[in-house]
Amino acid sequence: MNSFPWLKAWRRWLPWLVLVVAALVLPIVLPPFRLNLLGRFLSLGIVALGIDLIWGYTGLLSLGQGIFFALGGYALGMHLQLGSLAPGQLPEFFGLYGVKSLPGFWQPFTSPLFTFFAIWIVPALVAGLLGYLVFRNRIKGVYFSILTQAALLVFFNFFNGQQKLINGTNGLKTDTAKVFGDLVGSDLVQKELFWLTVVLVVAAWWLCRWLTKGRFGDVLVAIRDDEPRLRFTGYNTTSYKTLVFAVAGALAGISGALYTVQSGIVSPQFMAVPFSIEMVIWVAVGGRGTLIGAVLGAVLINFAKSLVSEQLPETWLFIQGGLFLLVVTALPDGLLGWWWRREVKP
Amino acid sequence: MLSAPLQKTSFRLLSGATALAASLSLVACGGEKKSEGGAFDGEVKVGILHSRSGTMAISENTVAEAELMAIDEINKAGGVLVDGKHLKIVPVEEDGASDWPTFAEKSKKLIDQDKVAVVFGGWTSASRKAMLPVYEAKDHFLYYPIQYEGQECSKNIFYSGATPNQQAEPAVQWLLKNKGKDFFLVGSDYVYPRTANTIMKEQLKAEGGKVVGEDYLPLGNTEVAPIIAKIKQALPKGGVIVNTLNGDSNVAFFKQMKAAGITPANGYSIMSFSIAEEEIAAIGPEYLEGTYAAWNFFQSLDTPASKKFTADFKAKYGEKRVTSDPAEAAYAMVYLWAKGAEKANSVDDNKVRDALVGVSFDAPEGKVTVEPNHHISKLVLIGEVQKDGMFKILENKGIVKPIAWNQFVPETKGYSCDWTQKRPDAGKFKM
């Protein structure tokens, strides 16, 4: 029957080809602005991988990944704010609100090493704590989703309202900070960041694949498909869920940090309610349960958004709304699931 | 060789795709206006970057419309005359989507991708603060049309809205003189209200007023009952309320203030800094009648230039529309840039920037001039909202020069900004 083996292989490998081309060829041909966009969208692929892990595999739909995304971004943003200051100086915005000394929780971020760990450990801890409190009580399904959304709104309110601690709505800017003597916003550093993003996307993908391939992955899928049964067989599902939620949080933090330095700002807008739901749709469009699909979805949709908003900004919400409807009704397995689906003879 | 059904499918797909492309191009063509005449010798691209979607679209659409109107008028009059050539201004519109990082992203796009000569854009201070590093890093030029909190003086931004000494400070002086000494400050929770209130508190300290309370509401929040309770506790018998709320919160604020009896009739003087004719129409004049506002332009300003501006705006965008201070500032800003370019005899942003200082324009509000600190001198007006949603002008303080670094706030007292001076700290130096 299978008279086109090459066709089948082609179907299998095309998405990978697209990504490899995107990562290797586009940096040469794209103008710096588009390349910068590509880098940012690739970094969003990391948070999408995390969502795929908790939603696609474990069946936990979090609408609050923006929290961890922003926490990672803020950790790096704070470090960069402090890094380019002379000793004893304060970041400029503190002057606007009459703050005379650095708030205590800023202090450790002067250390690059601490920041390096904070970018992913802080979001992981917050996710772990939130997850533990929620999963412990077997809150799940829709309840879990709207609780995470409420948590998101609360974090948004907190960061948005605390001008004196974290510069509120304005967020922290990174373009004028310096790393190794170069401006973060300069083309050279941006290009380096692009490659760093590529490397980290691959690493994150590998991590997720490693987690989902083995027994751990089987447990996750079992939680998604029938949690009570798994519990009755003696598995402590709470700790599995908490752990995977924390991993997704860490991934979101890394993603947020990369996104921040490539867009030049971290602000509470990262915790806006619509943005976190958008993240879910990247995964849904790319294909739940296909890790590479999450990355592809993030990149494709964001490029589409960027292009549409350049041409016809008013239509983007229609298109986005239509996408939500489309993926849940007609394409439940996303683009990749559809692409890779076995042809059944009519 | 493809099997027959597959071939059929591909055919259908192909025809489907063709139809799709055809309808898409139809849409694209439908949206474009035919260009008129060929009297130009070239083009100059300018960026227009405002929120066309999201919370701020309500306000920013008008500003973008005023800018487009100015561009149309300049083009009709022959474009920008540079180097003996008539250049047509071609606007490239981008959507900031009420999202500060998007403003930064789109700025990069306009500068790197579209290579625009200048960008007109922004509304909230947060969006300006997000864009600022982009323009400074790329040494490009942003024109920002909204009244703001001051305490900033960038080489790469040109501010055509009021600084505090052209809006908030005269308003507070007027209130102290005519309305009372006890002030309650209400604002949205972001940089403009926070900073403006810091300045006002210092000013009140210096001029004998008293702040009895202040409170902030997240942008877009509409639950104002706790704030109203605080106002009632702090000012049981009437007093002055200075309102720097932005956007949707204003509607809730005024509706519920009225319901709670905090009204001009009961001895409360309410002064708003973000309520212009546009917002009055959306909130309903019934709720605002008798409250005050300080601006640099009112639609009711009785001069020929003002009347012409309003008439043109209505002719272009509809009889029901109103003009307001931000629209006027945006309109004047485009003209100032064009005049600067003609003076510099170039559209190169660095040359225009140097030439711009000292350029004047007969704006709807009167003659405005670009000062060395990249702000402009403006007319200062205080008005009272009338039944018809227009302002009655209570006081006209004449043209006031802008001060970027506030002289009431201890941290910036004595500092100045002058970009005509060739010194490294021209943006902020001790006088």
Next chain:
Amino acid sequence: MNLFYDTLFNGLAIGSVLVLAALGLAVVFGLMGVINMAHGELMMLGAYTTFVVQNVFKAVLPESVFPIYILVAIPFAFLVSGLAGLLLEKTVVRRLYGRPLETLLATWGVSLILQQFVRSVSSAFAIGLLLAVAIGLFLPRLLVRVQLAPRWAGLKGTISWISAGLVGIGVASLLGEERSLDQPWFSARNLDVTAPSWLRGSIELGGVTMPTARLFIIALTILALWGVTWFLQKSVWGIRIRAVTQNRSMSDCLGIPTETVDALTFLIGSGLAGVAGVAVTLLGSVGPNLGGNYIVDCFMVVVLGGVGKLLGTVLAALGIGVISYVVGSGSLLLIWPAMPAGLNELITFFATTSMAKVLVFALIVLFLQVRPAGLFPPKGRMVEA
């Protein structure tokens, strides 16, 4: 004592808005286990209906009847939002039955579309939309005989909807050349909905100022609660709804038309959102973002209140209302002025509307540690499916 009544009244006032807004959501969630993310946008439709009714009264009817426009708007808003909800149920929610997370996402998509719809809708747009809907419904019939490869077959509906949409856009943009058809009906601006003068004042009672608008909303909430309770307890369909809520498959076996029950519940829940929409025009702005301002608060109410009992919803909403007011206005400081400095600082720190939200959420999460299923958990022993 005054302060106590003042706090109580304001807390009740805030809470009753929450009750009204969350009521419809809770009814639907209780029955179908579905969270309707477009609930806020259905409220928005109710508010826009109020705007239209107001303008009709202004334009057509004598001035003397203008003050009652708000009363007339209530049934209209119920109808408009209810029908919109019914349409949503018939076209989207029904297909996703038993997949609550997908329903969540799909209704979010609908909410985005509705938001942009009220911004963009103009005569040209409406004509284009009607045309697109007509084609979208009609095209699949034409294509019935078309055989597609299985990979594409599932997408036939989607493809025909997309092409119908493109035709609609094309027609709309052609018509849009005509200026009179291109004027947006509402545009992205906020709309001016002015309460009639009897709802703009306040009543003094025992030293407490009670805005009439707030009293009106409290009355409306009580009325809505009474209506819903009566309907669920006494009417035939209400009893059917309760039966399906308790045990869907058994009700189905006993001959209760569960599909009709679902549709009816969705209609009522959405209609209640419309009524809530009328109420909030008295308090705040009417614009495309109206829904987003309330929706997350409604979720908190539903989470705290639990499923199946309206009393849970009511208590949760009132509780959240009172706590946010007490914290947000800092009235604790007034009750106990001699508070120790540390505590004082803490309370001042939370005494803004945004920080009150933070605290309320923290309290809800803490509460869920004790009562994971909300205030009134459903009785019985079962493994959650």
